[in-house]
C-alpha cells in the first residue's frame with residue numbers, strides 16, 4: 036500500500052484497468068473468499084522480517100502518487116478469489132522461513148479493511164499456527180463492529196498510513212477527507228493497539244515542516260505508536276496509471292532531497308517516536 040508496488044507474482048498483473056466494481060463506500064459481499072490482486076511470498080518491506088504479503092483488491096482513496104493504481108476497483112477480472120485454506124496452504128509452506136526471520140504475514144492492497152471479514156478469518160488462522168500478523172492500512176474503516184474487533188484482536192502490528200493531517204491538503208492529495216483515518220488512529224490508540232505510522236514525503240504536499248509538526252502533534256500522545264516509517268515519494272508506480280488509461284498527475288514531481296527527508300525525520304523524532312527511513 037504505502038511506499039511500494041504490489042507483488043511480482045500477481046494473481047492479476049498490472050496489465051490493464053478492469054472496470055467492474057468501482058469506488059463506492061461499501062464492502063464487497065463476503066462469501067468466504069478474498070479478492071486477491073497479487074501475492075508476494077517473501078516480502079522484505081511490509082513489516083518485520085520476511086513476510087508473506089497479500090495485496091487485496093479495492094481501495095476508496097485516490098492518492099495522486101498511488102503506486103498500485105490497478106488495485107483501486109473493488110472487483111477486477113484480473114484479481115483472483117482465494118479462500119483462507121487456499122492462502123494458508125501457501126503460508127504454511129513458508130512458515131519456517133518467515134518465523135526464522137521474525138517475520139509473518141501482511142495484509143495490504145489496495146485497502147485490506149474493505150475485505151475485513153476475510154482478513155479477520157485469515158489472521159485467526161495464522162494465529163492458530165502462531166504466525167505474526169500485520170495489517171497495512173490507510174485507516175478507512177467503514178464499520179466499527181465485532182468483525183473489526185476480532186480482526187484487530189488478531190493483528191500483532193498495524194501499519195497505518197497517515198498521509199496528511201491538514202484536511203484541505205489531504206483532500207487534494209488523496210481525493211477524500213481524512214476524518215475516517217484520523218478516527219481510526221484514535222480508535223487504535225484507545226485500544227492500545229501496537230501501531231507503526233507510515234508517512235510518505237511528497238514534494239509540494241507533505242514535505243514541509245508544518246505538515247511534519249501537525250503529524251508529530253497528532254501522534255505524540257498515542258502511546259501505542261512507537262515508530263514512524265518515513266517513506267520518500269517515488270515514481271515507480273507511475274506507469275500503471277497509463278496502463279489503466281489515466282494520466283499520472285504528479286508527472287515532473289521527483290523524489291525529495293535527502294536533506295528534506297532528514298529534516299522531516301528530525302521533527303518527528305522530536306515528538307518522541309523512533310524513526311525508520
Ligand code: SF4
Nearest residue numbers: 094096098101145173
Ligand atoms: S491508499 Fe492511496 S496509495 Fe494506497 S492503494 Fe489506495 S490510492 Fe493507492
